[in-house]
Amino acid sequence: MISIKDLSFSYDGEKTLFENLNIEIPKGKFITIIGPNGCGKSTLLRLISKELKYNSGEIIILDKNLSDIKPLELAQKLAFSRQKTGENLSFTCLDYVLLGRRPYKEQFEDFNKNDLRIVEDNLKLTDSFNFINKNLNQISGGEFQRISFAKILTQNTPLILLDESFSAMDINYKVLSLKILKEKVKEGKTILCVMHDINLAYKYSDHIIMLKEGKVYKFGKPDIILNTSSIKDVFGIEVEKIEKKGFL
């Protein structure tokens, strides 16, 4: 699905974040990236989404080199939910979700019944119908994340990148969203997700990538690689594994 080969990247040309990074992301899996702040999780997603330009190496998405993919083509393959959108001059939630259909429209073409049906389905799925007429800057962080999630689903791409897209949602919507994603994985979509909640990552991921200082520390099934010693190594805290005591 995504092959990252010998990737090197630095923000200012001095301090390198990634050096010869190699990751192979399989198709049809839910993959979560975890790691401490500043280890390069978001940067990796931004590189894959072509927002940032890498210094050397290559990224291949669906058998095509990322540098050869035009913006419109990329938008049909990959949807990216970023941590925050830019400031805006008032944009209603409905219009924002409708943007998910934009990659499939010609210039000046209006949305047809099918587009509207897809949008409506996803608004229902994410339970965000009751504030579609509000402006993006009038809703709460959690509500925005639900709208953003609805838009990503509307874009209906084989690859979905999520950068802490559930962080402000309450536990009900977090679980709801993750369950929706699990369904999407069954349909053959690939999810690459940055998450801070280790427990949710453990429960819902097929694979986990542990990043540490721009390097893959471990990559594998959650129950194999997530343990007290690996968490101590990556995050530097002592944890205890509690079976059947939490609320998840």
Place this chain on the structure above:
Amino acid sequence: MIEEILNKEKKQYYLILIVLTILILGIILISVTLGKAEITISESFKIIIKKIFNKNIEIASNKEAIIWDIRMPRIISGLIIGAGLAVAGTIFQAILRNPLADPYTIGVSTGAAFGAVLTIYINIVYSLFLPIVPVAFAFSIITLFIIVKIAGFNQTLHSSRLILAGIIISATLSAAIGLLKSMAGEDVSAMIFWLMGNLAAKSWAQVLILFPTITISIILAKHFANDLDILTLGIHEAKNVGVDSEKLVKFYLVIGAFITAICVSISGIIGFVGLVIPHLVRMSFTSKHKYLIPISALVGAIVLSLADNITRLMFVVEIPVGVLTTLIGGPFFIYIYLNKSSGENI
């Protein structure tokens, strides 16, 4: 459900469009009638019909000349310039993602002003009659190139870099204008009058320049309006849904600057229309650019022609319309802003 919301918006849009168009036609008829010469509405109506449809109607020729050759071009120019400035303002607010942006933010207008003042200065010193409009236009286009060069055309055009480059160039050119003004000595009044922006003494020749250029620019701007919406969310967000943001920003930058350059070259700097009108339409109706651009154009046309009527008719000595728009526009905008509870919409 969603379809209903979108259809309602569309219906509202067409309704507003029709109302504003009728309003404009009414304003044209009333504006040409009002003035020092005694002419009735039915007379001016007859003259307009006669001229447009080439009919043979008996009308005093001096009245015909006043209506058709003196008042009409001025009013039409006002309408077009008002529309142009409002659309240019809408464009700059969107691509610079800054609610404070207006057609003059990136300094293209200061370039035009410098060109105009320079021409006036040369004309005074060497007793020449060089035309102001082409020189002003040329200078504004040169300014655009310099600004874009400074902001870095080949890199991602960051809005903050464009604004900064515009401010730097504007400041420099303003100083140069000041220099020319002080060198002009007693003849400075011609420069000041031009700089304040006015629509007096416009002829059909100017309408002939304004109409095709501004209309085509506005149609082009409307054509890609859906992408302009997306651009207000930021370059990266736009890319995520497949919009080639860099190309689009450059395209709109050129259109916005072109409209501004033409308007400013012909009428001088008329303030506030380009800043306030887009906000008014956004606050009261929608922020979707496919609706916002045409409605702003019509509202801009109406506001500027009304303001011009006031300066033309209400004062003993005609005052420049640019002064009036800013004088009334400022407090009016504050009033609207304070009355609207959801001020964060801007």
